[in-house]
Amino acid sequence: MVLLQNVLFGAFRKNPRKYLRGKFLDTLRLSVKGGHGGNGLPKYGGVGGQGGAVYFVAKEGKTLKDVVHKHSSKRIVAGNGEESSKERILGRRGVDQCVEVPVGIRVLEDDGLLVAELNEDGKSCLAAGGGSGGCSGNSFLGKSGHTRTLTLDLKLIADIGLVGFPNAGKSTLVKALSNASPKIASYPFTTIRPQLGTIEYEDYRQITIADLPGLIEGAHANFGMGHKFLKHVERTRLLLVIVDVFGFQLSQSHRKRNCLENIYALNKELELYDKTLLEKPCVLLVNKMDREGAIDEICKYDKYFSNLQDGLQHCPEELVPKQLLSLERVIPISAKSMTEVDKVKQAVRQVLDEKAAERLRDEGDSDRQDLLRARINERGPKVG
Structure with a gap:
């Protein structure tokens, strides 16, 4: 009887989805x-x-x-x-x-x-x-x-951590930038596990990028993917923040927020989890510029992208962070049509190289100061 049931109903039994297996x-x-x-x-x-x-x-x-x-x-x-x-x-x-x-x-x-x-x-x-x-x-x-x-x-070790709310276009961007093949669909929470991709350049330079599950409000308190997501951001050297130019609404019970408010919301979640994350250099991408009305939408807020402090007057009180992200570049893009993707590749490389040079310069200055102190100490106290 059991064998007969397996024969009759086995064909209708669904296998687990590949990305869940x-x-x-x-x-x-x-x-x-x-x-x-x-x-x-x-x-x-x-x-x-x-x-x-x-x-x-x-x-x-x-x-x-x-x-x-x-x-x-x-x-x-x-x-x-x-x-x-x-x-x-x-x-x-x-x-x-x-x-x-x-x-x-x-x-x-x-x-x-x-x-x-x-x-x-x-x-x-x-x-x-x-x-x-x-x-x-x-x-x-x-x-x-x-x-x-x-x-x-x-904790994943990657050069770049991609940060954004669900359905902002993170997986599409990673696919356009690198050799990764993440699952992509037009609904939120497509990415349920981290994906690592590699951006390759003509001179054989390689930069790794981590596509991480979409943040939601309250992630710092471990809602949604919560700490499972945020812990992977800690080891990256650069934050690549991506927002939908038309904003985002988590559900019908949540208010829809425009792209500027979403930047502050992401800022706030990172700050509440670990404020040292805000010390990392950051590149902002405003996505889905290929859609009708995108130019008019971005023109409402682009003057605040270069100075987030000025835009706080339009930010809901519950989203106002104590410390703001430091935006090194702001690039409007269309990940789907791959518009400005090459510009993104060059921008992240430039920022990483600039910060590496600054770090080496600071370490060099520190070493010179230590050497100077050692030489002064070798001379002994000055006798008047």
Whole structure:
């Protein structure tokens, strides 16, 4: 009977959507345990082997899905130390477990305490230490290894973070700028997981761009995608803010806001989550300029784009931020028809290069000041 039901109704059963089957994984909870120390041998004064340890090692190209695939039980245990014997007085150390994780991982305790940040390829951290081997100091009894539960929290590392409300055209822009193939449709919340694309230039320069799920009001308080989205913005070097020239309305219960108000709303959400994000350089894109009436619409607000402070008089009180975004460029575009896309590519490169040069200059000035202080100190106090 069951077989007959499967034959009759199997054809009508819908498979999960492809983008849901390939769900992006950016948080993983693991149980880790160091190996037990081997027992010593009292008769000969033998010492048991140290228990093995569990390490996390950052590896380029790895994903959290790879970790789950290799450790499906989500429990990682290192090898036990060898017990001392007549043949081997000093027991051998237990085998270590090295778990390869993506670059950009934060290792967190259950209470949120940061254990380590693995931001570079090859960087590692001790997740769980092994127990000591048995010896005269512990009655020749090996000790248990360290046991703990840790969370691996991934923050995407990209040069550019694309910020905007749903349906602003982020995915369309990323497709036009890079080699990414995000899901695109004419309704909000098409992007449900981060997408990384690469902008390539004729001189082989490459800049990575992260297309992130659309913000909604209250994201700073973890509404919608909330912190799952905002945490990925922290590691970018440039914010690419995109707004629909005709504004945005989240639902019928929300008031529709024009493009200027949406800039302040995005500004406010970033500020409430982490005000240091506003210190990042920012390029503003006003999208959908190919649509009828777009020129008239942008003319209402373009005088405020160069000076957001002046536009605060038109901003609802609940959206007024304490600190404003620093707009390096303002570019009207049409991501759909690829109008001004080349201009965007050049603009983001110029801003990134300018800020990198400023940073090097500041570091150089700091180094020169330190060198000058050292030379003054070498001379000793001046005797009058």
